[in-house]
Amino acid sequence: MASSLTANAASGRQKLIEQLVNGREIANQLQTLLSQSISYDGSVVDSTEDLASNIMESFTNTLFMLNQNDNDDDPYEVVVSQIQVQAAAATSSHVDNRSPCLDGRISEDSGESCRSVSTAMTRKDRRVCDKGRKTAYTWQRKTTALIDDGHAWRKYGQKRIIKSKHPRNYYRCTHKYEQKCQATKQVQKIQDNPPMYKTTYFGHHTCTNLQKSPELVLDCPTSPGHDSCMLFSFNNSHLNLKSKQAAPPFFASFASVKQESVKDDPTLQPCINDVNNDNNNNVVSHNQTSSPDYVVSSPDPHDHDHLPAFDHSPVWSSNFDSDIHGDVMSFDDNLFQRMNF
DNA sequence: GGGATTTGACCTTA
DNA sequence: TAAGGTCAAATCCC
Structure with missing residues (x-):
């Protein structure tokens, strides 16, 4: 009985996901068009760019809702996510x-x-x-595992921070020079047990070479009856959110699965399946043991201060129209109305 | 050999 | 002046 309900739910969700994937493909096509039609001053593409942003927003919200629903009764995964859009985002979101x-x-x-x-x-x-x-896009998220946002990062520094037990690691986009991508991020371990990492993103990616399209893992629990993962890929390379939308370019923060070197890397371990949700944080992601997703541990399993240049773990988050206070993420009614759920 | 990481030095900011 | 952010030479790794 329970398995039947689970199967039905999975079937319905699969159909929904198929629709989303289809829509996402359309959005991708639009992206392609945008990439081919950008004028020097950017003015020509403003309307289409906004349209693309809206499309992506819609999918993102939908996926978020799906994920939220999934997590309601899924005890297997707890990942903390937090996003902050700082004040200046609205005025400097467009990277020139x-x-x-x-x-x-x-x-x-x-x-x-x-x-x-x-x-x-x-x-x-x-x-x-x-x-x-x-002062451009800046947002943070806290996770119980190191995560892969689908972009290629290169570590360029590590700094011991006063009053902080763990050093801060500095990453820039691998394509900073070849594609003039200004995205950077800082990763710092903020808690030992359970491990908690804070990732702060600065700016958004303008590069087109994702190491792999970010993939969203919607449901990959380890429980019986769940034998597959649902993945979405997003490529927002050309979707520079306009200032009107004070939302972070979190398309880039979608979880992804980095393929290379994962399988044989002994330092990789399965994603966290049981993490204490002591902080009342939002549950927004799943992971599993059957997928190729892994959480990366430091080369030295006892030294998590030295973070790898990339990380894995299906984590994604969004906060369109959301207010985040500390670790609590709240959404306003408009979001749900728009979602038509 | 080329790309990625490490790490001390340098620079800016508060 | 202390702390944080970045650079770049040295080193590591594939």
């Missing part, structure tokens, strides 16, 4: 790739090797520009 802040040292065909070729921009100059970036 033509800005000199994106490094005059870059040549057109440059890659990493070109970093030091040009000295057109001094260190000081760049730091001045950095100030602006730090």
